[in-house]
Amino acid sequence: MAVVSMRQLLEAGVHFGHQTRRWNPKMKRFIFSERNGIYIIDIQQSIGMLEQAYGFVRDSVAKGGTILFVGTKKQAQEAVEQQAQRVGMPYVNYRWLGGMLTNFETIKTRLVRLRELEAMEAEGTTELLPKKEVLSLQRERGKLERNLGGIRGMTKPPSAIWVVDTVKEHIAVNEANRLGIPVVAVVDTNCDPDVIDYIIPGNDDAIRSGALLTRIIADACAEGYVRRASRSADDVVAEQAAAAAAAAQAPAAPTKPAAEPLAEWEIALQQEEAARHAAQAGGVSAPEQGHASEKPGEAQVVQQAQADAAAEQADTGAAEPPADTPPSGPGSADEAAREAVATPGDADNPDTPVTPEQR
Structure with a gap:
């Protein structure tokens, strides 16, 4: 057409x-x-x-x-x-004006000045200035408006x-x-x-x-x-369609098989491990944590067993004297004296006292 x-x-x-x-x-x-x-x-x-x-x-x-x-x-x-x-x-x-295209950066500074003058007049700032200065600003604004008013919004x-x-x-x-x-x-x-x-x-x-x-x-x-x-609008629709097509063509993520339920002993083991890690993080040693984790009934059984073992050991020690105990009897003093005389180095030591038997 x-x-x-x-x-x-x-x-x-x-x-x-x-x-x-x-x-x-x-x-x-x-x-x-x-x-x-x-x-x-x-x-x-x-x-x-x-x-x-x-x-x-x-x-x-x-x-x-x-x-x-x-x-x-x-x-x-x-x-x-x-x-x-x-x-x-x-x-x-x-x-x-010469340079409106080739020297556009300078033209932009004059556009900024034009906007400043317009803002001053809109805010009423010119009313506080002397009359002569106001007239000068009005002439400047009128000149800029005639020459550059049409390109006020042009940024490039x-x-x-x-x-x-x-x-x-x-x-x-x-x-x-x-x-x-x-x-x-x-x-x-x-x-x-x-x-x-x-x-x-x-x-x-x-x-x-x-x-x-x-x-x-x-x-x-x-x-x-x-x-x-x-x-x-067409670009937005095209982008949405392309995104939908890409999502449809993308391979589906592999699904992980469902985990089997844990046995009771596995659950108990995991709880013990978690308690041990928590105790270590809180500054409690593993043995203390182990004793603290024992049930009251088990603790009593252990204590009773330890007491029985100690009583049995005490009875055995009273019936049989230890092998290291020296024999008591009439000849024990003579044997001790002979051992004292036979001990080397005593005669050489002047500080060692001499018994009557040795003399």
Whole structure:
């Protein structure tokens, strides 16, 4: 479906070019004929190229891009501002400041200053300042608003720019070419088409012509927004479907066989091991833990057995004297004396007392 009809272009005067004495020979391939000293642009080519530009802008916005609308001539100022605001795109319709693209970091500092002045006025801070200083701030804010108000929300260079009258906006076109930013523009018979990426042959001087073409580009931005939103929803659905498919294709985790129930003695052994570990962790030795874990009945049996063994040992010791006990009798003294005399080393020791028997 065509984005615009030939009747609409003819009614807006898009087919009128400049005078024959004011033309660029590079535009010859887009000229249909000459009438009363004015070139007539080939509308058939304009429709085809407009559709190409429409598709490019739509796809750029659908991918998250931004289109900068540029038109500072009086015939295009109002249309550029209205259509850009309608689709939420940045625009420049008062004056193109040198470096708006190539020196964008400096432009961002001026945007910060503009927001500061707006915040001061909104908070009422200017009411506390002297009247002369307030007037100076108001003039500064007005100047920044005229020059940079349309790009207040732009945080990075645009994905493409839409230009009305490339001769007047040659600085913007040169900066875009230097940065590799695509340029979509309406090109009249006095313009150079070689510096434009997406050419739309047409009249850039008539108000209705510029307004119609700018509205078509804005419609492309609006359609791009719709596609971006639908693409985001489709991406979410696709991700969910892919996750579900991956989960279905993934091998099931092997299930562990059910453990057999433990016997009573195994349960008792585990309890004893747990009690021993707990006692060791609490500072109690294993033997003490073992005695503490004995049942009262078992302790009494053990004590009774120990007492019986001790009594039996005592009875046996009383009946049989120990073998080491020396024999008692009349000859025991003589034997002791002989052992004392026979002990070596006593005679040599002067401190050793001498018994009468030894003398």
